[in-house]
Amino acid sequence: MISRKGVNGLATFDKVKAIIVDQLSVDEADVSLEASFVDDLGADSLDIVELVMALEEEFGLEIPDEEAEKIRTVAMPLNSSKKDSN
Amino acid sequence: MSKRVVITGMGIVSPVGTGLDNFWTALTSGVSGIARITRFDPSDYTTQIAGEVKDFDFSGYIDKKEGRRMDRFSQYAVVAAGMAIEDASLNLDSIDRERTGVIVGSGIGGMETFEDQCRVLVNRGPGRISPFFVPMMIANMAAGQIAIKYGLQGPNITTLTACASSGNALGDAFKLLQRDDADIVITGGTEAPITQLAVAGFCAARAMSTNNDNPQGASRPFDANRDGFVMGEGAAMMVMETLEHAEKRGAQIYAEIVGYGSSCDAYHITAPDPNGKGAANAMKMALKDAALSPAEVQYINAHGTSTPAGDPVEVGAIKNVFGDAAGKLAVSSTKSMTGHMLGAAGAIEGAVCVMAVKENLVPPTINYETPDPECDLDFVPNKARKMNVDVALTNSFGFGGHNVTLAFKKFKA
Numbered sequence: 367m368i369s370r371k372g373v374n375g376l377a378t379f380d381k382v383k384a385i386i387v388d389q390l391s392v393d394e395a396d397v398s399l400e401a402s403f404v405d406d407l408g409a410d411s412l413d414i415v416e417l418v419m420a421l422e423e424e425f426g427l428e429i430p431d432e433e434a435e436k437i438r439t440v441a442m443p444l445n446s447s448k449k450d451s452n
Numbered sequence: 453m454s455k456r457v458v459i460t461g462m463g464i465v466s467p468v469g470t471g472l473d474n475f476w477t478a479l480t481s482g483v484s485g486i487a488r489i490t491r492f493d494p495s496d497y498t499t500q501i502a503g504e505v506k507d508f509d510f511s512g513y514i515d516k517k518e519g520r521r522m523d524r525f526s527q528y529a530v531v532a533a534g535m536a537i538e539d540a541s542l543n544l545d546s547i548d549r550e551r552t553g554v555i556v557g558s559g560i561g562g563m564e565t566f567e568d569q570c571r572v573l574v575n576r577g578p579g580r581i582s583p584f585f586v587p588m589m590i591a592n593m594a595a596g597q598i599a600i601k602y603g604l605q606g607p608n609i610t611t612l613t614a615c616a617s618s619g620n621a622l623g624d625a626f627k628l629l630q631r632d633d634a635d636i637v638i639t640g641g642t643e644a645p646i647t648q649l650a651v652a653g654f655c656a657a658r659a660m661s662t663n664n665d666n667p668q669g670a671s672r673p674f675d676a677n678r679d680g681f682v683m684g685e686g687a688a689m690m691v692m693e694t695l696e697h698a699e700k701r702g703a704q705i706y707a708e709i710v711g712y713g714s715s716c717d718a719y720h721i722t723a724p725d726p727n728g729k730g731a732a733n734a735m736k737m738a739l740k741d742a743a744l745s746p747a748e749v750q751y752i753n754a755h756g757t758s759t760p761a762g763d764p765v766e767v768g769a770i771k772n773v774f775g776d777a778a779g780k781l782a783v784s785s786t787k788s789m790t791g792h793m794l795g796a797a798g799a800i801e802g803a804v805c806v807m808a809v810k811e812n813l814v815p816p817t818i819n820y821e822t823p824d825p826e827c828d829l830d831f832v833p834n835k836a837r838k839m840n841v842d843v844a845l846t847n848s849f850g851f852g853g854h855n856v857t858l859a860f861k862k863f864k865a
Binding site: 391416 | 517583584587
């Protein structure tokens, strides 16, 4: 994703963070790479599905269901999209 | 022995105002809540007017994220329930939550969500449908959300009988408490039908007024120039509890609910049975349940939707049940001001009866100008009336032929 979009990793993280803040109504400061969606950001399984859809939309990519189901922390969708673009 | 059941708190979200005080002041001042539709451009619709809720802000009751995952009909319900709980001074930490239920009526459910997601399906395909679509749309979610929000673990039920939905909700809550299956039930109705598809559907059914040039005069129940109902929206919730429980916690008591009648026309999907037998049966059943004679009733809040066919049938049914006593009744339709709140109508009009009984004040039927020989009762035209009200009934009838009557009585220990 990063190479495809031609943006650096930091800009991508900021975009992902903005989507998470909006979708989950959380404070920006709480959205670290290590933050757990469920334990730290109060998301449930439906929130994660919606979040994945918003990320797919923003970055014009598809995160396969098997990948999406494994997403636990903020870093994971970033990594999964990186893998996707490799 | 069955328990006595009382109303100890109410919360209102309506086209004439949000909050019980605003609502009651508007209704007893004869204020109309009807205007041109603003939620979408109604130019292509035969009916372009409705009673929209104008002053709604859920932020005091629902946080931003929760709110985004609720259809408007659930937002109205949760806010009205929160207001009712406050009004009843109910301390949720001191009640038995497993004996506190929720019974809410809604005729449709999350129509706005349904339409949004249909557009997504058509324009962008099934992969873009929100995971929140189903839990936002289903009609039982208002009751579910109230229970989740306030931690109420008792019986949780949704009644769905079109425009009689919340009449059934209040009646079923009353019976559940009477047989001691709960101490408290949060009960009422909610509806948010002012959407393109729902308005188009009722336009197609030729059920609504097309008096678009005179929005405030369009809902004119029992008037000779009525031409259909005007859609409203909102929610009304009550804290209903056993008298025993209310007295133990020293609660204020608005009124007692004493009778519930429920029947079906078994006649036609939308038209009322012209002989009004089903409606009459519901009223008779409520009176019998309450052990009241017709002469003991002072006020009826009529279903009175302002349709050419429906209003005279209800008048006929009232005359059939009340006989000579019909002439002494005050009968008003507050839909002249709120519009027809569909699945929320029974609860909002139940709330009107509760207030009428408590305040000895009957809200009017506004826009009553030209008498119709087929509708010849005292409709409390245009001005509220100060009068003694010991017993008030409310009627609610729905597509499918559902009929509900509830009886409320001034509380006497």
